[in-house]
Amino acid sequence: xxxxxxxxQSGAGSFGSPRGSLGFELAxxxxxxxxxxxxxxxxxxxxxxNEPIVRRFRDTAPPELRIVLDRSPSMRFGNPTKETMARxxxxxxxxxxxxxxxxxxxxxxxxxxxxPQSWLRIVEGCRRARGRPRRSSWSRSATxxxxxxxx
Amino acid sequence: MESIGHGAPREWLVVSDLYDRTLxxxxxxxxxHAGNPVTIALxxxxxxxxxxxxxxxAVDAETGERRVYLGSGEADFRARRDExxxxxxxxxxxxxxxxxxxxxxxxxESAVLAVLEERARVV
Numbered sequence: 671x672x673x674x675x676x677x678x679q680s681g682a683g684s685f686g687s688p689r690g691s692l693g694f695e696l697a698x699x700x701x702x703x704x705x706x707x708x709x710x711x712x713x714x715x716x717x718x719x720n721e722p723i724v725r726r727f728r729d730t731a732p733p734e735l736r737i738v739l740d741r742s743p744s745m746r747f748g749n750p751t752k753e754t755m756a757r758x759x760x761x762x763x764x765x766x767x768x769x770x771x772x773x774x775x776x777x778x779x780x781x782x783x784x785x786p787q788s789w790l791r792i793v794e795g796c797r798r799a800r801g802r803p804r805r806s807s808w809s810r811s812a813t814x815x816x817x818x819x820x821x
Numbered sequence: 822m823e824s825i826g827h828g829a830p831r832e833w834l835v836v837s838d839l840y841d842r843t844l845x846x847x848x849x850x851x852x853x854h855a856g857n858p859v860t861i862a863l864x865x866x867x868x869x870x871x872x873x874x875x876x877x878x879a880v881d882a883e884t885g886e887r888r889v890y891l892g893s894g895e896a897d898f899r900a901r902r903d904e905x906x907x908x909x910x911x912x913x914x915x916x917x918x919x920x921x922x923x924x925x926x927x928x929x930e931s932a933v934l935a936v937l938e939e940r941a942r943v944v
Contacts, residue, residue, distance in 0.1 A: 733831075733832070734831045734832070735831070735832045735833075735834060736831050736832070736833050736834070737833075737834045737836065738833065738834065738835045738836065738837070738845075738848065739836050739837075740835075740836060740837030740838065740839075740841075740845075742837075742838075742840070742841060742882070742883060743882035743883055744838055744840050744881075744882040744883060745837070745838055745864070746882070747838075747866050747868065747869070747882065748866025748867060748868055748869070748925045748926075749866075749867075749926075750925055750926060751866070751925065752838050752864040752865070752866050752925045754925065755864050755923060755925040755927075755929060755932060756836040756837070756862075756864050758929040758932070758933070759836050759862055759864075759923065759929070759932055759933055759936055760834075760836050762929070762933040763834060763933060763936055763937065763940070766933075766937060772832075
């Protein structure tokens with residue numbers, strides 16, 4: 671939590687690695703010190719200047735929000751159904767996150783919904799879902815095993 | 822489930838009625854132990870919260886199990902509901918997750934705002 675909080679304070683790339691060496695974008699160099707990962711050692715610099723230098727990388731992995739939308743049968747209960755509200759929440763939060771530059775993933779089945787239009791369709795899907803239980807391939811969430819019948 | 826905790830940190834939002842306690846609590850535990858912020862949105866239907874007047878027959882939507890509640894079962898209903906809610910609140914508190922309750926009948930705008938506010942608190 672503390673790491674995530676620290677990352678969040680740094681703005682863009684809010685999930686950046688606090689270690690600062692596991693990403694993909696070269697950030698800077700600094701002298702080797704005990705405990706540094708030898709994989710980060712710049713062997714060319716060592717050969718040229720006979721001085722151990724390590725490369726530091728910035729974690730450039732984009733922040734990601736994973737939404738687990740429960741589509742189990744009990745969510746079809748109520749009037750309006752819990753599923754209707756859940757879809758609206760997932761869709762709206764997904765749109766807000768995308769607008770903030772956060773990649774959004776519907777957890778469970780690997781389906782990515784990375785554009786606002788797809789999330790709008792999820793919100794709009796509430797209307798179609800109303801009154802008749804239906805299940806799309808998108809929304810087989812981490813609880814999908816339940817949704818398919820085996821509890 | 823296996824992928825939780827691998828790779829870059831992620832933020833999680835669980836939107837559910839949380840009736841599958843085993844699976845969902847495991848998911849939340851794993852995500853939190855991987856250092857990922859988690860927000861849980863518990864969605865209630867009115868019938869989940871308030872016992873119906875008189876008797877009723879409750880059907881477990883997942884297992885098909887049927888249970889008859891007579892008028893006198895109201896106290897039992899409330900006790901089970903409170904126990905269920907307390908257990909999830911305790912889990913969220915222990916794991917330092919965001920936890921917000923949503924009424925399926927409330928306006929969806931207020932529901933989304935409540936979720937976003939809770940998310941902002943934990944991220």
